[in-house]
Amino acid sequence: MFRVILPPQAVHDFDEALLLAVAAAELAGVEEEPPAFWAAERAGAEALAEALARWRPVIEEMTPRNWNAAWQSEWRPVEVGRRFYLTPPGDESATPPGRIRLAMHAGNVFGNGDHATTQLCLTAMEDFLRPGDLFLDVGCGSGLLSEAARMLGAQCAFGCDLDFTAPPRNGAAFAGSVDAVRAGSCDFVVANIQLGVLLELLPDLRRVLAPGGRLALSGLMAQQVDELPVRGSVLTRGGWAAVVLLPAR
Helix, strand or coil: CEEEECCHHHHHCCCHHHHHHHHHCCEEEEECCCCEEEECCHHHHHHHHHHCHHHCCEEEECCCCCHHHHHHHCCCCEEECCCEEEECCCCCCCCCCCCEEEECCCCCCCCCCCCHHHHHHHHHHHHHCCCCCEEEEECCCCCHHHHHHHHCCCCEEEEEECCCCCCCHHHCEEECCHHHCCCCCEEEEEEECCHHHHHHHHHHHHHCEEEEEEEEEEEEEHHHHHHCCCCCEEEEECCEEEEEECCCC
16 A cells, blocks of 8 residues: 655635546545545556646555544544534444434545535535435535434435445435436525536536536535636635525526
């Protein structure tokens, strides 16, 4: 296993080129502080380092160990927004009064709850999701957001993804993308994906919204918000951002 380590200041200078390079790599893990990416093979680490050359990354060979377990052992419960209490798998801490307990998904699965972009989605959902909504998570990964939507009172919650690395929670998902969803059928849609994919999917994301529907776009770095061709309510957390499009009044 190899780490491709970037300087701390790189987190404030991420751009579309970096995100595309990371998306194309077969990563075994990600660290936020310092920013680092894990690759199973040296060739993969060297290819990623070459793509990220302007940040002068350092490649470090890692001592063999169960890195997923080590990474997950560092997870700690965190209060997200006003209502959620996000916990690592198997955590036995008491849920704070008035909070909804939501367990992270074990394993190296995107959208398992540990990243700021997923937590921004949860905050947007507690602010704008209404009981009885039909909820769709595009690029759902672990399926955690659909589970959270049901906890908030969604009548129906499901997700879609092109590549499931693990079975989604409760099986409420299909293999495919938003282009398979009927127009005007969803009250609340969330997409936690990098900017380039959001731009590509935006027409379909808006197409599936029912009258009065709300759309949350996450996976953005704070400086990328202005690159969206739409404007909405902006939420931020740790240098990341989400934009929520609300119906016109």
